[in-house]
Each structure stands twice: as structure tokens, then as C-alpha cells.
Amino acid sequence: MTQHLVDPRAPRDLTAFIANLPKAELHVHHVGSASPRIVSELAARHPDSKVPTDPEALADYFTFTDFAHFIDVYLSVVDLIRTPEDVRLLTYEVARDLARQQVRYAELTITPFSSTRRGIDERAFMDAIEDARKAAEAEFGTVLRWCFDIPGEAGLQAAEETTRLATDDRLRPEGLVSFGLGGPEVGVERPQFKPYFDRAIAAGLHSVPHAGETTGPQTVWDALTHLRAERIGHGTSSAQDPKLLAHLAEHRIPLEVCPTSNIATRAVRTLDEHPIKEFVRAGVLVTINSDDPPMFGTDLDNEYAVAARLLDLDERGLAELAKNAVEASFLEAGGKARITDEIDTYTAQWLSR
Ligand SMILES: O=C(O)c1cccc(C(=O)CC[C@H]2O[C@@H](n3cnc4c(=O)[nH]cnc43)[C@H](O)[C@@H]2O)c1
Numbered sequence: 362m363t364q365h366l367v368d369p370r371a372p373r374d375l376t377a378f379i380a381n382l383p384k385a386e387l388h389v390h391h392v393g394s395a396s397p398r399i400v401s402e403l404a405a406r407h408p409d410s411k412v413p414t415d416p417e418a419l420a421d422y423f424t425f426t427d428f429a430h431f432i433d434v435y436l437s438v439v440d441l442i443r444t445p446e447d448v449r450l451l452t453y454e455v456a457r458d459l460a461r462q463q464v465r466y467a468e469l470t471i472t473p474f475s476s477t478r479r480g481i482d483e484r485a486f487m488d489a490i491e492d493a494r495k496a497a498e499a500e501f502g503t504v505l506r507w508c509f510d511i512p513g514e515a516g517l518q519a520a521e522e523t524t525r526l527a528t529d530d531r532l533r534p535e536g537l538v539s540f541g542l543g544g545p546e547v548g549v550e551r552p553q554f555k556p557y558f559d560r561a562i563a564a565g566l567h568s569v570p571h572a573g574e575t576t577g578p579q580t581v582w583d584a585l586t587h588l589r590a591e592r593i594g595h596g597t598s599s600a601q602d603p604k605l606l607a608h609l610a611e612h613r614i615p616l617e618v619c620p621t622s623n624i625a626t627r628a629v630r631t632l633d634e635h636p637i638k639e640f641v642r643a644g645v646l647v648t649i650n651s652d653d654p655p656m657f658g659t660d661l662d663n664e665y666a667v668a669a670r671l672l673d674l675d676e677r678g679l680a681e682l683a684k685n686a687v688e689a690s691f692l693e694a695g696g697k698a699r700i701t702d703e704i705d706t707y708t709a710q711w712l713s714r
């Protein structure tokens with residue numbers, strides 16, 4: 362497996378600067394963030410699983426030939442999460458890994474349908490993620506919020522179930538802020554999900570579907586017009602449509618850019634061909650994210666190092682990227698101001714050393 366960690370071309374000082382830079386992460390998946398240690402531990406609990414328990418074999422297992430293969434592997438890890446305690450352990454450990462990277466705030470994408478359909482009680486599932494969220498905030502200082510996403514390929518039954526779990530006041534968790542759409546895009550037309558996004562938005566949730574990851578710019582247009590997207594997951598193919606880039610920039614609709622993810626799933630051939638430079642040149646609000654870090658052999662710090670290299674950024678440029686994510690987040694204004702001030706103070710102190 363190609364190890365992406367620590368981009369060797371990132372200058373040493375920037376690596377140290379990034380490691381201590383306060384950050385926010387907006388596009389990172391719950392199951393996709395399960396560390397090799399957690400996956401190995403869960404795989405050992407379930408010998409019937411095809412997921413390797415050995416970390417080296419797991420690294421090879423997390424090497425994908427295409428996006429469909431990634432989804433197959435992703436679902437094999439979903440199958441390991443079978444009890445509310447598995448859910449709580451996973452969530453708490455993901456928060457620990459985020460805190461280690463100075464992530465002060467993260468919106469974690471969770472697919473509750475995939476767990477409830479596999480037999481986890483819905484109330485117990487919500488309690489498990491909320492327990493972990495409150496423990497992580499108390500012990501690590503990292504604020505977590507949830508995005509519930511529809512696994513689109515699972516169809517309208519999954520859409521209905523996800524919308525019910527996200528809008529029923531007896532079930533929806535306190536930390537829920539947004540509503541998304543994940544999974545393969547090919548053959549999963551966005552307009553069909555409009556009724557579900559309308560219900561989620563009416564319930565006060567923000568719309569943040571994946572779009573333009575493995576299909577063209579029309580999918581991004583559809584997410585904007587039919588799903589009223591406030592942010593776009595990936596949006597990679599937006600670079601093929603200058604009018605779309607201009608629209609994103611004019612209406613300050615952020616892209617949740619996940620550079621290494623796009624390489625690992627073969628959505629983009631090489632990092633040097635990634636359209637992130639086009640996004641910045643067009644004035645689009647770019648945020649940097651890791652998507653499914655252990656599966657892609659990366660972490661958020663490395664994604665910032667990749668962005669520094671591709672965009673030729675210095676410390677101030679990296680601080681601006683971090684502040685973009687805070688601005689694009691659904692954190693309340695006081696929290697945004699606190700993290701933004703911390704980023705500015707940290708950067709000024711670093712540059713005055
Ligand atoms: O849970 C099921 O039973 C099920 C049945 C059919 C299809 C699916 C999915 O497609 C689940 C996809 C799953 O993948 C998550 N994910 C993680 N990273 C990405 C990404 O970069 N692009 C799209 N999806 C991604 C997503 O949140 C879904 O949970 C499930």
C-alpha cells in the first residue's frame with residue numbers, strides 16, 4: 362500500500378507548524394476514521410470477518426483499485442461495528458485522534474442507516490455517539506457535531522430511514538447539525554433525494570451532500586439546486602465548469618476538499634493533477650479534509666502538508682485554510698470566534714519566534 366503520511370516534499374518547519382496549528386475538520390467519516398488499532402481490535406472480536414487483524418495486512422487491505430472497491434472495503438468495516446459499545450469505542454477513539462492533531466471542532470459524518478439495518482438498536486446507537494461526544498469534549502476539549510448521511514446507493518428506503526432518524530425529536534441526537542448524501546454517485550441521481558433534504562432542512566439541519574467526486578459537474582449543480590447544498594463534499598469535477606466555479610465563488614459555497622482521498626479512490630490520477638489550484642484561482646472557499654484517514658493512509662495534518670505543497674503556501678496561507686474551515690462550519694458564532702482567534706494568535710507567535 363502506498364503510504365501517504367508525511368509528504369516528504371513539505372518543508373520541515375511547515376510540518377511542525379501544521380502539527381500545532383488549531384484546526385477544524387468538516388468532511389471526515391465515522392467508520393472511515395477507525396484507526397488500524399480499532400479495526401484490528403474489532404476484527405479480532407469477529408473472526409468471521411474478512412477484515413485482517415494484522416496491521417500490515419490491514420494496510421494492504423486498504424489499497425483500492427477503484428471507488429467501488431473502496432465502498433466494498435468500507436462496508437466490510439461497517440460490518441465489524443455490531444454493538445453500542447463498538448459504536449462508543451469507535452467514536453471516542455476517533456475524537457482522540459482528532460484531538461492529537463489539534464482539531465478543536467469536527468463535523469463527523471455518520472451513516473446511522475448502515476448500523477441500524479445491521480441490528481444496532483436506534484436509541485442505543487444515538488446514546489453511544491452522544492456519550493462519546495460529551496466525553497471527548499470534556500476530556501480532549503474537542504467539540505464534535507454530527508452529519509447524518511444517506512448511503513445513496515441503498516436507495517429511497519435508506520433515505521426515508523435516515524430522514525426519520527435525523528428529524529424525529531425523540532431520536533435525533535443533540536449534536537446533529539447537518540444532513541448529507543454519500544456512497545457511489547454513478548447511477549445515484551441527486552434530485553430523487555429532494556423530499557428528504559427538504560424535510561431535514563425544515564427540521565433545522567444544514568445540507569452537505571457529496572457531489573462531483575466520481576461524476577461530472579452536473580451532479581454538483583443538482584446538489585445545489587435540488588438539495589439546497591450549503592457546502593459540497595469534494596466537488597472535484599467543478600473545475601470542469603467555469604460557470605459552476607464562478608457560482609461557488611460568488612455565493613461563497615465551500616468545497617470540502619479531500620486531496621488524498623481523491624487519489625486513493627482513483628477519482629483523481631495524481632496529486633499534481635488535483636484541481637485544488639483551480640478552485641483557489643477561481644476564488645472558491647476551499648476547506649481541507651481527510652475523509653477516511655486510516656483507509657487512505659493519511660491524516661488531517663498530512664492533508665494540510667499536501668495543500669501547502671500544491672498551493673505553495675507559507676504559514677499564513679495554511680492559517681487561512683484553517684480559518685476557512687472554521688468559517689464554513691456550523692459551529693455557533695462564539696465558538697467560531699474563539700477558534701479563529703486561537704489560529705491568529707498561534708500563527709503570530711510562531712512567526713515571531
Ligand atoms: O449500509 C448499507 O447497507 C449500504 C448499502 C449500499 C450502499 C452503501 C454505501 O454506499 C455506503 C457508503 C458509505 O461510504 C461513506 N463514505 C466514506 N467516504 C466516502 C466518500 O469519499 N465518498 C462517498 N461516500 C463515502 C458514506 O458516508 C457511506 O456511509 C451502504
Ligand SMILES: [Zn+2]
Binds near residue numbers: 388390543571
Ligand atoms: Zn466523504
